[in-house]
Amino acid sequence: MDEWSDIDEMVVFSDGSATSADVSESIKGFCREVLRCYGLSEVDQSSPRSVLELNDITFDLVAVTKIGFGELQIPNGSGGWMSTNPNDFNAMREARNKDIGALIKPTIRLMKYWNVASGFLFDSFALESWICGQGFW
Structure with missing residues (x-):
């Protein structure tokens, strides 16, 4: 940690x-x-x-x-x-991660690292929710 x-x-x-x-x-x-x-x-x-x-x-x-x-x-x-409802969010994140070839979780980790390095510009949960809602191709 x-x-x-x-x-x-x-x-x-x-x-x-x-x-x-x-x-x-x-x-x-x-x-x-x-x-x-x-x-x-x-x-x-x-x-x-x-x-x-x-x-x-x-x-x-x-x-x-x-x-x-x-x-x-x-x-x-x-x-x-x-x-x-944290279970609903977790299930949505898992499904979204599976749908796009396991790219959501590493993207979340990268963006959370960037957020910390940038002085916590965004609320962590809000950032994670926003990432899950983005389109990837």
């Missing part, structure tokens, strides 16, 4: 009535407790996510609530929720 790599994790809360602030605060509390117990690195508490740095591994934690079969809601940054 390079210094910009992280492990993205969604922590699913089953209580759909909780606010995004409530579940985000739960994640931050979890991170603070890990640090208290293990005395490791730091927690970046920029809402709606928490970043837990443990030695050379960075965990990017996002609190989510489950609203249906495979469908989740993630904090939108303004105290509300937005829907997402």
Whole structure:
């Protein structure tokens, strides 16, 4: 892993009535407790996510609530929720990669490397989504 790599994790809360602030605060509390117990690195508490740095591994934690079969809601940054379905996106990316001779994944890796080297000009997920939507021939 390079210094910009992280492990993205969604922590699913089953209580759909909780606010995004409530579940985000739960994640931050979890991170603070890990640090208290293990005395490791730091927690970046920029809402709606928490970043837990443990030695050379960075965990990017996002609190989510489950609203249906495979469908989740993630904090939108303004105290509300937005829907997402990571399994659908992963399946679409895999199908798209297969359709064009396995060019999507290396293109995504190259563009993410360029994005990091350029100072994070684009949101990583938005960049990946845009690449998957492009035509290749």
